Amino acid sequence: MGTATIWWRARAISAGVGSDWRLSEARIRKRCISVSTRSSCCSSPLTLIVSSMPYEKELAAAKKAATLAARLCQKVQKALLQSDVHSKSDKSPVTVADYGSQALVSFILERELPSEPFSIVAEEDSGDLRKESGQETLKRITELVNDTLASEGSESFPTLTTDDVLAAIDNGKSEGGPVGQHWVLDPIDGTKGFVRGDQYAIALGLLHEGKVVLGVLACPNLPLASIGSNQLHSSNEVGCLFFAKVGDGAFLQALGGSTQTKLFHVQMIIQVHVCDVDNPEEASFFESFEAAHSSHDLSSSIAEKLGVKAPPVRIDSQAKYGALSRGDGAIYLRFPHKGYREKIWDHAAGSIVVTEAGGIVTDAAGNPLDFSKGKFLDVVSGIIVTNQKLMPSLLRAKNMIGNPLIPSLKQISALVFAAAIVSARGLMNNEGNGIGHCKAGCSGRRVNEFGRWRRYCGVVWIRPSALICRIAGKRSMTQLKRFHCGSHVIACGAGFTGLLWCHGGDDEASSNCVGGRRRNFTVAEWWAKKVGEKEENYLKQEEDALI
Ligand SMILES: Nc1ncnc2c1ncn2[C@@H]1O[C@H](COP(=O)(O)O)[C@@H](O)[C@H]1OP(=O)(O)O
Numbered sequence: 225m226g227t228a229t230i231w232w233r234a235r236a237i238s239a240g241v242g243s244d245w246r247l248s249e250a251r252i253r254k255r256c257i258s259v260s261t262r263s264s265c266c267s268s269p270l271t272l273i274v275s276s277m278p279y280e281k282e283l284a285a286a287k288k289a290a291t292l293a294a295r296l297c298q299k300v301q302k303a304l305l306q307s308d309v310h311s312k313s314d315k316s317p318v319t320v321a322d323y324g325s326q327a328l329v330s331f332i333l334e335r336e337l338p339s340e341p342f343s344i345v346a347e348e349d350s351g352d353l354r355k356e357s358g359q360e361t362l363k364r365i366t367e368l369v370n371d372t373l374a375s376e377g378s379e380s381f382p383t384l385t386t387d388d389v390l391a392a393i394d395n396g397k398s399e400g401g402p403v404g405q406h407w408v409l410d411p412i413d414g415t416k417g418f419v420r421g422d423q424y425a426i427a428l429g430l431l432h433e434g435k436v437v438l439g440v441l442a443c444p445n446l447p448l449a450s451i452g453s454n455q456l457h458s459s460n461e462v463g464c465l466f467f468a469k470v471g472d473g474a475f476l477q478a479l480g481g482s483t484q485t486k487l488f489h490v491q492m493i494i495q496v497h498v499c500d501v502d503n504p505e506e507a508s509f510f511e512s513f514e515a516a517h518s519s520h521d522l523s524s525s526i527a528e529k530l531g532v533k534a535p536p537v538r539i540d541s542q543a544k545y546g547a548l549s550r551g552d553g554a555i556y557l558r559f560p561h562k563g564y565r566e567k568i569w570d571h572a573a574g575s576i577v578v579t580e581a582g583g584i585v586t587d588a589a590g591n592p593l594d595f596s597k598g599k600f601l602d603v604v605s606g607i608i609v610t611n612q613k614l615m616p617s618l619l620r621a622k623n624m625i626g627n628p629l630i631p632s633l634k635q636i637s638a639l640v641f642a643a644a645i646v647s648a649r650g651l652m653n654n655e656g657n658g659i660g661h662c663k664a665g666c667s668g669r670r671v672n673e674f675g676r677w678r679r680y681c682g683v684v685w686i687r688p689s690a691l692i693c694r695i696a697g698k699r700s701m702t703q704l705k706r707f708h709c710g711s712h713v714i715a716c717g718a719g720f721t722g723l724l725w726c727h728g729g730d731d732e733a734s735s736n737c738v739g740g741r742r743r744n745f746t747v748a749e750w751w752a753k754k755v756g757e758k759e760e761n762y763l764k765q766e767e768d769a770l771i
C-alpha cells in the first residue's frame with residue numbers, strides 16, 4: 225500500500241487592497257489530504273483523511289474572539305463619543321471596554337478550545353474590580369459582555385455572572401515565557417486613539433515555544449480602502465480583520481462583514497502583501513500618533529536621511545502593522561522614549577501579520593524581536609518594520625543618526641555652525657533680528673518664520689545624536705531640560721540640510737512662533753500649561769501668526 229500526501233493550497237490573488245475581494249474563506253483554507261491507495265487493483269475503496277493544518281482551529285477561535293471583542297469596543301466607543309457625560313479625560317469607559325474585551329476573548333478561547341492547555345498573557349487584571357469601589361463597573365462590564373454574546377446570532381451562549389467575568393479576566397495573568405503555548409492579548413491597543421475616536425486594535429497572538437505562530441488584529445476604525453497615497457479601493461467602509469498563521473501568509477477580511485463585502489454569506493478574504501518599493505523616495509512611513517509614545521523627531525531624521533519624501537502617516541495602535549501588511553505604507557518606525565519597556569502584546573499579533581505578508585520586524589539594531597522572555601520585549605532602542613529591500617538602508621540610516629559616537633559630516637558641520645552662532649551673538653540686534661546671522665548659517669528659506677532670536681543666544685548645547693542644538697538665554701542646562709523648550713529657548717536642528725527648524729520665542733505669548741516644517745507639540749503643551757490656555761487656542765494663535 226502506498227500513501228501519497230497532496231498539499232493543496234488555493235492561492236489568493238491579490239495585488240493590493242481593493243484589487244480582489246472575490247476570494248472566499250473556503251478557497252484560501254489550507255488542507256492536508258492524505259490519500260491512501262492500493263497499488264495493485266482499483267477495487268479497494270479510496271480513503272480520504274482530511275486533517276486540519278496546525279493552528280487552524282486556534283485561528284478560527286482567535287478570529288471569533290477578536291471579532292466579538294471588537295463589537296464590544298465599538299459599542300463603548302460610540303457611546304463614549306456621543307456622551308455629554310464623559311469628558312475625554314474620564315477613564316471609565318476605556319476601563320469598561322478594556323476589561324470587557326479581555327473577558328470576552330478569554331471566554332471565547334476557553335470555550336472554543338476546551339482540550340488545550342490555556343494560558344493568556346494580557347494587559348488587565350481583575351484586582352480593582354474585586355474591590356468594593358469596583359462593583360458598579362463590574363456590573364456594567366458583565367452586562368456588556370452578555371449583550372455582546374447575545375448579539376452573536378448564530379450561537380447561544382450561557383449568561384455570564386460577575387464571577388465568570390472576573391475569572392475570565394484573570395485567565396490573563398500568565399507570564400508567558402519560552403515553554404509551551406501562550407495567548408498574548410492587548411484587549412484595546414491604542415487606548416488614546418480609542419478615546420479620541422480614532423484608531424485602535426484588539427490584538428491577539430499565540431506563542432508556541434516562544435515564537436509567534438498566529439496573530440489576529442481587529443481594527444474597527446481602519447478603512448478597508450488603503451490609507452496610503454495610492455488609493456485603489458473606492459469603499460468608505462471601515463473595519464478590518466487581519467490574520468496570519470506561520471508559514472501560511474497574511475490575510476484581510478472585513479470585520480463587520482457588511483453586504484458589500486459579505487455576499488451570499490461568504491466572507492470575502494484577500495491575501496495581503498507588504499509594499500515592495502525599494503526606492504525610499506517612493507516610500508511612506510507610519511509612526512505613532514502620540515509623540516509621547518515614539519520620538520517623531522528621530523523618525524523624521526531617519527526618514528530624511530533615507531530620502532523619504534512623503535510626510536509621516538500617524539495613527540494609533542497596531543493598526544499600523546495591519547496597514548503596512550497590505551502595502552499602505554512601506555515603513556513603520558517606533559522609538560519610545562527612555563525608560564519605556566515594550567510589552568509582547570503590543571507587537572505579537574502585528575509582527576506575524578507583517579512577516580507573513582513578506583515584511584521584516586526588528587529592533588533598531590536589526591535583531592529579531594524575542595517573544596520568549598516573558599511579558600517584556602528586550603528591544604534595543606526602538607522597532608523598525610519594513611520590507612526586505614528597504615531594511616538594510618533603513619538600519620544604516622538609523623545607525624548613523626542614532627549613534628552619537630559616529631558623527632556624520634553634517635553633524636560635524638552642525639557643531640561648527642552652532643559654535644558660530646554663539647560667537648556671532650553680537651550680530652543680533654535687540655529687535656529680535658537674528659535674520660542676517662541666520663542666513664549665514666542655514667538656507668534662509670525659513671528665516672522669516674524664526675521670529676525673535678534676540679538675547680537668547682548664550683549657552684549652546686549640542687546633542688549630535690539627535691542633531692539638535694539648543695540655544696538658551698540665561699537658563700541653565702537643567703532648567704532647559706526641564707522646560708524642554710519654550711519662550712526662553714530657541715531649539716533648532718534636525719539635520720542641517722539647509723532647513724533649520726526653530727522654536728523662537730519671547731517672554732510674551734504674542735511674539736512667539738514655531739517655525740520650520742515640523743511643529744513640536746511639546747512646546748504647545750508646555751505653553752498651554754504656562755499661560756493656562758487650551759492647547760488648540762495656542763496652536764490657532766500660531767497658525768494665525770504664521771499666515
Ligand atoms: N509612554 C509610552 N510610550 C510608548 N508606548 C506607550 C506608552 N504608553 C502606552 N504605550 C503603548 O503604546 C501602544 C500604542 O502606541 P501607538 O498607538 O502610539 O503605536 C499601546 O500599546 C500603548 O498602550 P495601550 O495599549 O495601553 O494604549
Ligand SMILES: [Mg+2]
Binds near residue numbers: 410412413414569570
Ligand atoms: Mg497596547
